[in-house]
Amino acid sequence: xxxxxxxMLIVAxxxxxxxxxxxxxxxxxxxxKMMKDSLTLDSFKRxxxxxxxxERERQEKAxxxxxxxxxxxxxxxxxxxxxxxxxxxxxxxxxxxAVIGGAAGAVGGALIDKKKGxxxxIGGAAGAxxxxxxxxxxDKKTGRAQ
Numbered sequence: 019x020x021x022x023x024x025x026m027l028i029v030a031x032x033x034x035x036x037x038x039x040x041x042x043x044x045x046x047x048x049x050x051k052m053m054k055d056s057l058t059l060d061s062f063k064r065x066x067x068x069x070x071x072x073e074r075e076r077q078e079k080a081x082x083x084x085x086x087x088x089x090x091x092x093x094x095x096x097x098x099x100x101x102x103x104x105x106x107x108x109x110x111x112x113x114x115x116a117v118i119g120g121a122a123g124a125v126g127g128a129l130i131d132k133k134k135g136x137x138x139x140i141g142g143a144a145g146a147x148x149x150x151x152x153x154x155x156x157d158k159k160t161g162r163a164q
Contacts, residue, residue: 082161110153110157110162110163111153111154111156111157111160111162112150112153112154112156112157112163113150113153114149114153115148115149115150115151115152115153115154115156116146116147116149116150116153117146117149118149119145119146119147119148119149119150119152120142120143120145120146120149121142121145122145122149123141123142123143123144123145123146123148123149124138124139124141124142124145125138125141126141126145127139127140127141127142127144127145128141
């Protein structure tokens, strides 16, 4: 009796798994059309977003150019006019990144390596390089470096 009930359960479960919903060709065509419409709408949204980003970037560049002060010196005995851009004060982001990365790398290297001096030198050099690259990228974004 146990074998018969077990066999009936297996047959019933296999029969239940086989009755999947079969979509008609009209429903498949509708779903394909809906998918294409969705992709089209997404591409329009991406194009609008890209256009808005380009406009915002253009406005930011215009604001950066407008914010740079220009000094004009007029000399009374000469008819030439010289223009100078004022130099920026302070450390660049690349220099700050190199110092911070070097210090952090030296501390980390000394803690990790058994030979403290060697670990500090290697870690400091690696940290300074990584910090410089990150700071240089920041300088490029702000317009300080080309």
